[in-house]
Amino acid sequence: xxxxxxxxxxxxxxxxxxxxxxxxxxxxxxxxxxxxxxxxxxxxxxxxxxxxxxxxxxxxxxxxxxxxxxxxxxxxxxxxxxxxxxxxxxxxxxxxxxxxxxxxxxxxxxxxxxxxxxxxxxxxxxxxxxxxxxxxxxxxxxxxxxxxxxxxxxxxxxxxxxxxxxxxxxxxxxxxxxxxxxxxxxxxxxxxxxxxxxxxxxxxxxxxxxxxxxxxxxxxxxxxxxxxxxxxxxxxxxxxxxxxxxxxxxxxxxxxxxxxxxxxxxxxxxxxxxxxxxxxxxxxxxxxxxxxxxxxxxxxxxxxxxxxxxxxxxxxxxxxxxxxxxxxxxxxxxxxxxxxxxxxxxxxxxxxxxxxxxxxxxxxxxxxxxxxxxxxxxxxxxxxxxxxxxxxxxxxxxxxxxxxxxxxxxxxxxxxxxxxxxxxxxxxxxxxxxxxxxxxxxxxxxxxxxxxxxxxxxxxxxxxxxxxxxxxxxxxxxxxxxxxxxxxxxxxxxxxxxxxxxxxxxxxxxxxxxxxxxxxxxxxxxxxxxxxxxxxxxxxxxxxxxxxxxxxxxxxxxxxxxxxxxxxxxxxxxxxxxxxxxxxxxxxxxxxxxxxxxxxxxxxxxxxxxxxxxxxxxxxxxxxxxxxxxxxxxxxxxxxxxxxxxxxxxxxxxxxxxxxxxxxxxxxxxxxxxxxxxxxxxxxxxxxxxxxxxxxxxxxxxxxxxxxxxxxx
Ligand code: GLA
Numbered sequence: 001x002x003x004x005x006x007x008x009x010x011x012x013x014x015x016x017x018x019x020x021x022x023x024x025x026x027x028x029x030x031x032x033x034x035x036x037x038x039x040x041x042x043x044x045x046x047x048x049x050x051x052x053x054x055x056x057x058x059x060x061x062x063x064x065x066x067x068x069x070x071x072x073x074x075x076x077x078x079x080x081x082x083x084x085x086x087x088x089x090x091x092x093x094x095x096x097x098x099x100x101x102x103x104x105x106x107x108x109x110x111x112x113x114x115x116x117x118x119x120x121x122x123x124x125x126x127x128x129x130x131x132x133x134x135x136x137x138x139x140x141x142x143x144x145x146x147x148x149x150x151x152x153x154x155x156x157x158x159x160x161x162x163x164x165x166x167x168x169x170x171x172x173x174x175x176x177x178x179x180x181x182x183x184x185x186x187x188x189x190x191x192x193x194x195x196x197x198x199x200x201x202x203x204x205x206x207x208x209x210x211x212x213x214x215x216x217x218x219x220x221x222x223x224x225x226x227x228x229x230x231x232x233x234x235x236x237x238x239x240x241x242x243x244x245x246x247x248x249x250x251x252x253x254x255x256x257x258x259x260x261x262x263x264x265x266x267x268x269x270x271x272x273x274x275x276x277x278x279x280x281x282x283x284x285x286x287x288x289x290x291x292x293x294x295x296x297x298x299x300x301x302x303x304x305x306x307x308x309x310x311x312x313x314x315x316x317x318x319x320x321x322x323x324x325x326x327x328x329x330x331x332x333x334x335x336x337x338x339x340x341x342x343x344x345x346x347x348x349x350x351x352x353x354x355x356x357x358x359x360x361x362x363x364x365x366x367x368x369x370x371x372x373x374x375x376x377x378x379x380x381x382x383x384x385x386x387x388x389x390x391x392x393x394x395x396x397x398x399x400x401x402x403x404x405x406x407x408x409x410x411x412x413x414x415x416x417x418x419x420x421x422x423x424x425x426x427x428x429x430x431x432x433x434x435x436x437x438x439x440x441x442x443x444x445x446x447x448x449x450x451x452x453x454x455x456x457x458x459x460x461x462x463x464x465x466x467x468x469x470x471x472x473x474x475x476x477x478x479x480x481x482x483x484x485x486x487x488x489x490x491x492x493x494x495x496x497x498x499x500x501x502x503x504x505x506x507x508x509x510x511x512x513x514x515x516x517x518x519x520x521x522x523x524x525x526x527x528x529x530x531x532x533x534x535x536x537x538x539x540x541x542x543x544x545x546x547x548x549x550x551x552x553x554x555x556x557x558x559x560x561x562x563x564x565x566x567x568x569x570x571x572x573x574x575x576x577x578x579x580x581x582x583x584x585x586x587x588x589x590x591x592x593x594x595x596x597x598x599x600x601x602x603x604x605x606x607x608x609x610x611x612x613x614x615x616x617x618x619x620x621x622x623x624x625x626x627x628x629x630x631x632x633x634x635x636x637x638x639x640x641x642x643x644x645x646x647x648x649x650x651x652x653x654x655x656x657x658x659x660x661x662x663x664x665x666x667x668x669x670x671x672x673x674x675x676x677x678x679x680x681x682x683x684x685x686x687x688x689x690x691x692x693x694x695x696x697x698x699x700x701x702x703x704x705x706x707x708x709x710x711x712x713x
Contacts, residue, residue: 007041008097008105010124010131014282015271017124017131018044019105023094026064026071027107027120029156032131034217034273053238065107065120066135067154067242068092075234076186078151078244079118079135083143087114115141120153130270130286136263139256147254149230151244152223152267157233159241160208161219164233167201167527172515172548174198174496175527177205187233190248194227194419194455194466195498202229202245202500203531205276213605214646215275220283221245222531224291224501225265226491227470243269250464268501276530277604277646284533284603291505295488296535300595301509302333302379303588304568306448306540309516309547311572313340313347315361319574321372326573328376330581331588334568335373336381336448341366343393349416352388353395355434370442381446381490382438386431387473388417388452395430402427404469406457414453422472423460432479439484449477449507451493470502477506490538496528509536509566516542516570517549518561519703522613522630525565526605529615535599539565541584543572553703555580556661559587560628560705563660564598564615567591583661590660590707594626601625604646611635616708618647622687623712625654629697630705642694645710650688653713656695657682660707666698673698684713 006022007030018031018041030044050060057072064071066078070091082088092109095117099105104123110116117138124131133153139145164180166189180187191200202225207218221243223229228248235241245267254262268286272279288296305327311319324335339345341362343354351358357365366382373380389396389403396402396418403418405411411418420427438444458466481487491503492511499510510532513524521539528537539562545552562568569584576584591598601617606627608614611634616627629643648654657678658664664679666672672695676683685695690710700706 009039009041010103010105010122011035012124012126012129014273015124015129015131017122019107020045021094021097021107023097025093026062027092027094027109028062028064032155033158033271050238056238063154063156063240063242064092065109065153066092066118066151068118070111070114074236074238075242076232076244077149078154078242078246079137080149081114081116081137081145081147083141083145087116087141087145090114090116092116092118115139116145122153125286125290128270128282128285128289129272130268130282133267133269134264136261137256138261139258142258144258145256146252147256147262148249149246150262150264151246152264154242154244155221155269157206157241157243158217158219159239160217161206162209163207163211165205165207166231167203169198169201169527171198171494171497172513173520173524174513175201175524177527177530184235184237186235189231190229192228192248192250192466193497194458194469195451195493196226196229196500198495198497200229200231202231204231204233204243204245205279205530206243207276211275213275213277213607216273218272218276218279220270220279220530222268222283222501223265224268224505225470226473226498226500226503228466247467250458250466253464253467265502280530280605281602283531287501287504288533288535291501292508295508296533296599301535301566301599303331303591304334304336304381304538304540304566305332305378306336306338306568306570308338309542309570309572311340313345315340315358317362317369320369323573324369324373324376324378327569328378330569330573330585331592332378332569334379334381334446336383336446337366337369338383338448339385339450341382350390350392352385352390352417353393353420355384355431355438366438366442370444374443379445380443381448382444383448383450384435385450385452386435386476387420387422389420390417392416404455404458404460404465406459407462409457412456417453419453419455419458421460421465421469422476423465423468428472428476428479431476435480436483439480439487445486446488446490448490448492448511451498474502474506481506496524499528499532504536509538511538512565515546515548516540517546517551518542518553518558519551519632520549521561522632525561526613526615529603529605533599534565534603534617537565538568540568540570541587542570544580555583557630557703557705559584560630560660560707563587563591563707564628586662587660597624597626602647606644606646609635609641611702614643616647622647622649622652625710627708627710628705629708631700631702634702639699640697643697643708644692644694645690645708648687648691648710649712650686650691652687653684654687654690654710655682655713656685656690657709658706659709660705664698664706665700665704667701668699671698672696
């Protein structure tokens with residue numbers, strides 16, 4: 001390949017990627033950004049020529065797809081490996097280029113000295129601008145190769161993207177965005193919890209200073225991997241910046257025998273020239289169309305009733321029968337029996353691993369309850385935590401050697417449970433057989449797949465095996481799904497501790513957070529929405545007094561919050577007042593009415609004052625929209641501000657109404673409600689005016705939420 005052939009251009013609706021990949025030379029990205037209408041790689045290359053920096057090397061140190069150690073580029077290498085202290089300075093050169101189709105390219109690079117082959121696969125989603133990047137490392141030497149780090153790719157960051165926003169959080173407060181103060185040097189987040197973690201979701205946003213939800217240049221990065229990871233940005237002193245995401249290994253974990261290949265997880269990276277919400281829509285569409293195939297579209301997402309916060313471990317079939325009836329009467333479509341149904345599991349200290357119905361609680365097995373639930377017209381779902389075992393269990397007594405551990409190191413106590421070694425075939429066979437037996441015997445169409453502890457010492461046979469454990473987990477889920485193709489699965493890990501595009505390729509929903517506190521949820525769901533669409537985000541109406549925060553919140557607010565997600569409930573319906581049950585029932589009916597819009601529409605986060613969270617969905621044909629406006633706290637001004645509704649058709653008029661709560665709230669009268677009849681027939685308002693003049697919001701109490709509906713007149 002020579003001359004112009006050295007350049008590869010991938011283009012999507014809004015993005016261009018231009019690579020320089022001459023055979024025999026180092027592959028590098030010349031441009032990744034907004035779509036260029038007349039891309040001229042040669043010209044771009046000339047324009048990017050860098051001058052000599054005094055006090056620096058005599059030659060330009062170009063970047064490459066991995067900025068590998070041998071390249072000598074400053075900042076952390078995207079690939080570092082060695083053979084017992086030798087062969088540590090790989091420097092890759094292109095040996096082959098394989099066009100996959102117009103969307104993708106495979107770039108094969110090699111270093112004949114260190115005998116390592118790096119094959120990069122880059123695919124650009126033509127419709128949604130999301131790029132998927134992966135690298136495969138092959139050891140073609142005759143000695144084992146220790147891979148210490150390999151990013152999925154090193155992506156150069158547009159110098160205008162000076163704002164960096166990372167993700168942080170904790171249990172029951174996941175997906176919190178964190179603006180990073182400007183720096184030179186590095187930003188690093190590392191997670192070695194054996195799941196995506198509550199603290200360090202594997203995602204990152206970068207944006208120009210002026211970018212906001214509805215406009216401006218921004219970039220998003222997400223690693224589709226359910227285990228340990230590193231997120232890293234290096235700002236070099238020479239003005240270049242690189243983003244790397246990849247799998248984090250324990251010491252000596254990734255040893256490649258001669259001929260063996262390591263494949264990185266996929267990195268999903270997208271660019272938007274129209275703000276953060278548009279960036280999220282790209283990620284949502286890519287996930288839905290390319291990674292979850294028809295699994296979202298297949299059927300409406302049923303309203304859940306989950307037993308956890310209603311009964312915890314106190315399973316009484318009589319009460320569960322009654323709860324099922326109550327749940328069906330308010331509109332539930334799926335009943336999920338949570339933790340506590342199996343073995344000796346009467347609290348969280350025993351029974352994990354013994355996956356058969358407790359003979360003490362369910363003497364006739366689960367069939368009577370399942371039949372009762374399905375007889376009420378609901379689907380039945382069941383909770384499992386397959387990877388875990390309590391030392392106080394029959395399984396552990398029989399197979400104490402089946403757990404992950406580091407030789408000579410005591411396990412860190414964590415919810416009285418240990419982690420099974422899924423890399424052992426017999427362990428997965430046991431779990432598959434137990435689960436398959438129940439799924440085959442009963443009408444169980446859904447499982448909640450939980451994972452409730454960090455994996456501190458993922459050792460198997462004396463060696464670290466975090467990577468192998470995550471791959472084995474994927475294998476086990478895939479095997480179960482192959483045997484039960486219609487089975488739906490929720491990925492839960494003490495709430496949102498395992499949420500990513502890797503797990504979502506084999507599951508259907510994430511349990512966004514253990515916190516059902518509607519105020520916390522407003523923020524958690526907003527954070528998660530940067531990468532996850534509403535249809536996969538589990539959102540439940542919890543009890544009046546939140547069990548985790550102790551806060552009391554109205555049913556109206558709890559309903560309005562759960563409505564913008566995959567809605568469900570998780571409270572003791574037998575203890576709720578008739579008034580609250582009626583509100584709940586009305587809210588569920590509202591969700592069902594607008595479910596296609598909520599789950600298939602285009603998602604928007606609204607720019608608001610700090611005391612407000614506002615999000616919404618607009619139909620693809622712009623014919624209708626639903627938005628929620630939530631006053632999280634009070635505000636300093638005497639009156640609230642205006643609601644600038646995004647995403648409408650400026651040329652159409654919309655009948656504008658407040659449909660929740662009914663009647664709409666306003667603290668003072670007369671208010672905008674009367675002026676515009678917003679709680680009655682509604683007002684017909686021009687799309688352009690709604691978008692650019694904004695609609696005065698009624699004066700609200702703190703902790704209250706309105707839902708607006710816009711219908712093209
Ligand atoms: C985790 C989950 C909860 C519940 C409990 C059961 O914490 O996140 O929703 O299932 O486990 O033990």
